[in-house]
Amino acid sequence: MKQDQVFDLICSLVDGDKQKIDIGFNRMISELGNTNGAYRLQRIYDSYKNNTGKLIELPQALKPFVCETYKEVSMDNLLLNDTIIEFLENIRKEWSYRKELREQGLTNSNRVLLVGPPGNGKTSFAIALAGYLGITPYIAITNELIDSHLGESEKNVINLIQNIPSQGLLFLDEFDTLGTSRTDDTASSGRAYNNIVNSLLMSLDRLPEDVVFVAATNRDDLLDSAVHRRFDVVLSFPDPTIEQKEMYVEKYMKRKAIQLPFDKEKIEQCTSYSDLEHEAVRLHKQCILSGLL
Numbered sequence: 184m185k186q187d188q189v190f191d192l193i194c195s196l197v198d199g200d201k202q203k204i205d206i207g208f209n210r211m212i213s214e215l216g217n218t219n220g221a222y223r224l225q226r227i228y229d230s231y232k233n234n235t236g237k238l239i240e241l242p243q244a245l246k247p248f249v250c251e252t253y254k255e256v257s258m259d260n261l262l263l264n265d266t267i268i269e270f271l272e273n274i275r276k277e278w279s280y281r282k283e284l285r286e287q288g289l290t291n292s293n294r295v296l297l298v299g300p301p302g303n304g305k306t307s308f309a310i311a312l313a314g315y316l317g318i319t320p321y322i323a324i325t326n327e328l329i330d331s332h333l334g335e336s337e338k339n340v341i342n343l344i345q346n347i348p349s350q351g352l353l354f355l356d357e358f359d360t361l362g363t364s365r366t367d368d369t370a371s372s373g374r375a376y377n378n379i380v381n382s383l384l385m386s387l388d389r390l391p392e393d394v395v396f397v398a399a400t401n402r403d404d405l406l407d408s409a410v411h412r413r414f415d416v417v418l419s420f421p422d423p424t425i426e427q428k429e430m431y432v433e434k435y436m437k438r439k440a441i442q443l444p445f446d447k448e449k450i451e452q453c454t455s456y457s458d459l460e461h462e463a464v465r466l467h468k469q470c471i472l473s474g475l476l
């Protein structure tokens with residue numbers, strides 16, 4: 184990347200020249216290609232656009248807890264059931280009316296729990312939801328939030344949830360590792376867990392209306408009932424039915440504009456969308472490698 188481009192972009196940001204800022208960001212992002220740097224810059228640019236001209240980066244102290252890179256997912260590429268489609272329409276509407284709702288003492292639905300067995304789109308959906316609402320996704324590294332030092336984990340949780348830049352979506356995967364039921368255990372490990380859960384409850388109660396909080400778990404039965412109650416919506420991502428599996432296969436071939444020799448029995452044996460994706464990719468590669476495409 185040329186130094187001139189960096190200086191030009193900084194100057195246009197200082198001048199507030201919107202047209203030059205757009206050109207500068209787009210040029211540098213395309214020049215960085217498929218790299219981590221390009222993803223980071225894209226996120227800064229998205230955050231700039233979403234905050235109508237303010238450059239908002241994640242506070243330095245939160246960076247260790249948030250993934251720098253993630254695979255972009257579009258909602259169009261996911262097979263979703265009617266309940267989820269209805270939820271999407273609703274959350275977008277409430278999001279755009281959030282100020283009016285607040286004026287009437289109401290809040291928009293912005294705490295969403297995704298549950299279901301592995302490989303059926305919880306993570307993909309969370310990332311796609313940010314794109315759908317036109318806001319920046321912040322994907323937490325859940326393990327990093329847990330600190331062996333007493334009191335640090337709950338501080339991390341509170342800091343992260345309360346400091347996500349506005350018009351952002353915070354995604355916490357493997358949420359059961361944080362929000363498991365509180366115990367009567369008076370041993371220090373039990374007490375530490377209870378403190379994390381209490382911090383979660385407090386942070387979720389204070390979530391600003393222009394931040395969306397999405398959590399995912401395979402084990403919602405383990406979640407503390409008070410934590411569970413804090414969510415406005417619980418969306419289920421079950422294993423696909425036979426019809427849905429067939430639809431997935433059709434959609435894959437349509438998207439790639441190819442015909443693949445799927446074996447019906449193999450499709451039925453796939454449990455999740457993730458299994459189906461593996462099978463589709465395997466066949467797709469086989470066709471390329473055998474010169475059929």
Ligand SMILES: Nc1ncnc2c1ncn2[C@@H]1O[C@H](COP(=O)(O)OP(=O)(O)OP(=O)(O)O)[C@@H](O)[C@H]1O
Pocket residue numbers: 260261262263299300301302303304305306307308401420431456457458460
């Ligand atoms: N509903 C869906 N429609 C289309 N593709 C899907 C769907 N669900 C999952 N996939 C594909 O399967 C892969 C795995 O999905 P994803 O990681 O989102 O699942 P998950 O529910 O988060 O799994 P885990 O519980 O293991 O974290 C993704 O690459 C995605 O493209």
Ligand SMILES: [Mg+2]
Pocket residue numbers: 305306307356399
């Ligand atoms: Mg996941």
